[in-house]
Amino acid sequence: MTNKKAFTLIELLVVIAIIGILATISVIALQNARAKSRDAKRAGDMKQVQTALELFFNDKNRYPTVEEWSTGQIFSTTTDSTSTYMQIIPAAPLPADGACTPGQNAIGYEPTPDGSSYTISFCLGNNTGTLNPGPKCLTPGGIMDRECYLCGTDQINIATVNGHACTSSAPYYDTCTYDSVKIGDQCWMKQNLNIGTRIDAADDQSNIADGIEKYCYENNDVNPDPSDYGFSGGCDTDGALYQWHTVMGFPQVCDNHNASAPCIIDVNHRGICPNGWHVPTDGEWAALKTYLGGSGIAYKIQATSPVWVGDNSSGFTALRTGTRATDGTFSSHYYTTFFRSTYMDSADFGWNHWLYNGDLEINRGNYSRSSGFSLRCLKN
Secondary structure: OOOOOOOHHHHHHHHHHHHHHHHHHHHHHHHHHHHHHHHHHHHHHHHHHHHHHHHHHHHHHHOOOOHOOOOOOOEEOOOOOEEEOOOOOOOOOOOOOOOOHHHOOOEEEEEEOOOEEEEEEEOOOOEEEOOEEEEEEEEOOEEEEEOOOOOOOOOOEEOOOOOEOOOOOOOOOOOOOEOEEEOOOEEEEEEOOOOOOOOOOOOOOOOOOOOOEEEOHHHHOOOOOOOOOOOOHHHHHHEEEOOOHHHHHOHHHHOOOOOOOOOOOOOOOOOOOOOEEEOHHHHHHHHHHHHEEEEEEHHHOOOOOOOOOOOOOOOEEEEOEEEEEEOOOOOOOOEHHHEEEEEEEEEEOOEEEEEEEEOOOOOEEEEEEEEEEEEEEEEE
């Protein structure tokens, strides 16, 4: 009888360990190859988009508007025919790679107000050709190795929102250029939004032709005396006051409607904010408060005046803009301000965040969606 040799337990463990190491290396190599493939697609897609945009420009002497880009393809209609330069605008491959966040990974198109140029934001996870990893910005002149928008440095210029052409002079007295401020990992507009057609009548619920109704404190398009911290105020210094449905870009019925159609809230819901910005959620307001220290920190976001005290150390520069009640009356100018959020509390109420003179809290409460409150937009 012969003895057959077999593997010892230690030998088996060594073999299993080697197999495990080889499998891990293979999986990592495969993941790296897939990540590089996604980055190559991102870079290749941007070159194709750039070519299609130049063909569009040669035909129309401008680049596409946001609305044209949002159709999902790049085409130009003339009196004779329709020329399609890109049948489907590519979406960024998923998942995001490297240090790219989901927001940075998403492709974001932003034309200049006159259509003479554009930026497209995207992100690479790894070195791709001559491009380094990180946020990138495609322009007609090539790819910049930076984000398209630098919070706190670059300004926001609004051309059109929901069909309303931003006009800084009569009859609209819109504010078309805004600053921004970075607080934590959030990028906020530094001024309240002021765009739309002003409504005077307390019972006026008509739909303005260009889609955006705004209210100005005491119906002042322009503040009659910006140095007066009493009861003047105007849209040019304080920003507009909006009903909730207007902020969200919804029909008026959504001010007393539940979350069903047509009142559906999207992720990063743009509403009447500029392209690439959105109406803050209740959670995003909460994140701002948490970053600033939780409670007793309203003075960090409000500007100083003879009426209230604040060091504005965050740079948010909140103003006491007052409110417009549902009966059309204005009140509490330079004493109270309410900021809109996307959240619906009930069939006709929504959560808002507000400041009150003498109170160091950023308060939270549910108020009528038909009231007129301020809006600060947040970067996607």
